[in-house]
Amino acid sequence: MVPAMRKAIYRADDDEARALFARAPVVHIATTRDDGTPMLKTVHAVLDEGGLAFHGAPAGEKTEALGRPAVASAAETIASIPSTFLDPERACPATTYYLGAQAHGILAEVTCPARKARVLRAIMTKYQPEGGYVPIDAEHPLYRKAVRGILVAELRIERIDGKAKLGQNRAPGERVRVLEQLWKRGAAGDVAAAALIVARFPDLPRPGFLASPTGARLVCHLTAAELDEAAALLGGEAWVAGVDPGDLREAIAASSARVGARDASGRLVAFARAVSDGRTAWIYDVVVRADARSRGLGRAVMGLLLDHPDVRRCRHVRLTTRDAEPFYARLGFGRLSERPRHPWTSVEMIASR
Ligand SMILES: CC(C)(COP(=O)(O)OP(=O)(O)OC[C@H]1O[C@@H](n2cnc3c(N)ncnc32)[C@H](O)[C@@H]1OP(=O)(O)O)[C@@H](O)C(=O)NCCC(=O)NCCS
Structure with a gap:
């Protein structure tokens, strides 16, 4: 029995972990070869019948791993948190907020052509959502041979561990401080990170910018x-x-x-x-x-x-408005041009600093 290693405060539920695998651009799968040496593969994976399915070359290294225990991993960085968000001197609070998922199970080949085709269809839908191709069908003349020739494998999931590291180890006041700092820093993804944390922990006190x-x-x-x-x-x-x-x-x-x-x-x-x-x-x-x-x-x-x-x-x-000029004027906007306007046209407004 492999011990579960997640601290309870960081645990994310199975559905969330599965959703992370489903949207992950790539999934890493670690296993071993016959001689016991480790093997790490990066695959395009989709969820199918509860397993994590992917494809590969029929004579590739992945075939060596069939039947073996393996672990798959996917992760998403939410925000980089510098130590200075919480402490002006000590480096210790530096961390990264992220969502992670690990799935443990056995690697197995998918042999049924209809299911192989379904997995390949799901891979196409995930990675080429715009379409532009004939849908993959195991019996279609365009695909019959290819579907039978390609390797489709799955990690039959026996246990899944989801992790959401979003500052749960910190006191509420410190977490609110991190939210304020994310809003202040405003680097790419920071505002989305703050929104995710607020939505996920509804009991956390609201930061000032959300008053x-x-x-x-x-x-x-x-x-x-x-x-x-x-x-x-x-x-x-x-x-x-x-x-x-x-x-x-x-x-x-x-x-x-x-x-x-x-x-x-x-x-x-x-x-x-x-x-x-x-x-x-x-x-x-x-x-x-x-x-x-x-x-x-x-x-x-x-x-x-x-x-x-x-x-x-x-x-x-800048903005334009037809009916709400006084509303915006109260917020510091002024007319861009003082030219007379017809009642049915919009007025352009601007606030500058
Ligand atoms: C315009 C709109 C967004 C204002 O939202 P709201 O929640 O009603 O506004 P608030 O309650 O925050 O009002 C803020 C102030 O603006 C004033 N105000 C709101 N809408 C106004 C309007 N259309 N014209 C003049 N003043 C207006 C309010 O009286 C209030 O004044 P106060 O500070 O003296 O009390 C809302 O009325 C709306 O959705 N209107 C329809 C869509 C629209 O016109 N959007 C603007 C497109 S440019």
Whole structure:
């Protein structure tokens, strides 16, 4: 029996570990050769029937490992945490926050052509999601020979260990300090890391930059899984009329900053985004759900967006608005041009520092 080596505070559940394997660009598999020497392979892996399946050359080194115990590993760095986040002198607090997964089991060959084809289809879907090929079928003339010739193997998982190292060993006050520092540093991935930690540990005190009107929770980064909700919230607004929801979703995904607020029931009730080149940021799609307006949420979400590292560091922040000029004026925006305007045209506004 192999001892489980995860400290309880860092343990992530099996589903999370499986999800990490499913999205990992590559998976490393360690095993041994017949003569006992170690072997480490990097594979394109997919989950299939609970196993971790991958392909290889029929006469390659991987065939030597069939039938042997093996361990697979995948990891994702969330944020690099320098010692200075927590201590001005000692190096000891330096660490990396990450998600990791290890799966233990036995390597086995997949021989059934239909299942081999399914694994290969899943690999294609994962690595070439845009399509552009005839779907792999074990009996299709294009693939019949190839499917039979290629090696498809799987790690039959007997035990899976998920790990999420996100500062759980620290006192709540220190963890909040790390969140504040991530927000302040604002390097690539830092805001997403802060959002992930806040979402994962809902009982952690809220850091200052997420202070929000009562009953609401500010979200400093909307994940890919939350984009549809944002697109739906915007759906009713005049300026997105006729915009394809898929295009809107892509525009939101491509934004430098996308923030929002959720109400007590978890519903997304406010959203705003910005595109930044480091010098100028453009704000788009500011919206508060109709039944949640006039309670300070618009101001809170705009405050968060203007404080977002990708916006905060810009010299100019710009936007256009048709009806909400006084709302933005209260946030420090002024008209870019004093030219008279027609009531149906938008006004360009700018805030500079
Ligand atoms: C504009 C909008 C985002 C404001 O959100 P909100 O949560 O209602 O605003 P808040 O409660 O935070 O209000 C902040 C301040 O702005 C004022 N304000 C809000 N919307 C305003 C508007 N359209 N015109 C004038 N003032 C407005 C509020 O009265 C409040 O003033 P106060 O500081 O004196 O109390 C929201 O009304 C909305 O989603 N509107 C429809 C979509 C839209 O027009 N978006 C802007 C596109 S450019």
